[in-house]
Amino acid sequence: MAKSVLFLLSEGSEEMESTITIDVLRRAGLNVTVAGLQGAQPLLCSRNVVIKPDVALEDIKDKLAFDAIVLPGGNDGAHNFATSPLVQQLLKDYYNEKKLVAAICAAPTAIIAAGIHKNGKITSYPTLEEKFTDYQYQQDRVVVDGNVLTSRGPGTTFEFALSIVKYLVDIETTKKVAGGMVLTNDILATL
16 A cells, blocks of 8 residues: 655745655655645745645544655745644654654754754755754755655655655665656765
């Protein structure tokens, strides 16, 4: 049975990080549910692209029924995640249940706000490094530490998404998906 992913989307989320990650995960056969923080209506992302979630986050009955929770970046979207009591509780629950918590760009700041993974390895958009004083900040493009997976920004989105596939499925599927998208050997070598 395919693993499932709860992908959070908010007003102000970064659209490349959202659409590329959702697309790659679905290519790998993962069941992805895009849940809108502000509801199921179309949401305006950081560069004025509109994306329609599959469902409102508040309407998902069993929010812990997924194998992973994924947060895209975008300053406003990340701020919305970091200040949402519901998202904070979900991050704590997924982390404590040893399910994958993945965040890219500015979204790892929601991990700080949730108070999880302290002293663990983490990365984020480069200008946010100073916020991670209680973590072992890394400058790698993708950092996997236990059940927390973080990445730097829009330019690392393919690696971020493929790393989620590798974590949830396997390396063979990851390489097959990457090859099918004609990604460079540099990206394939990082897997």
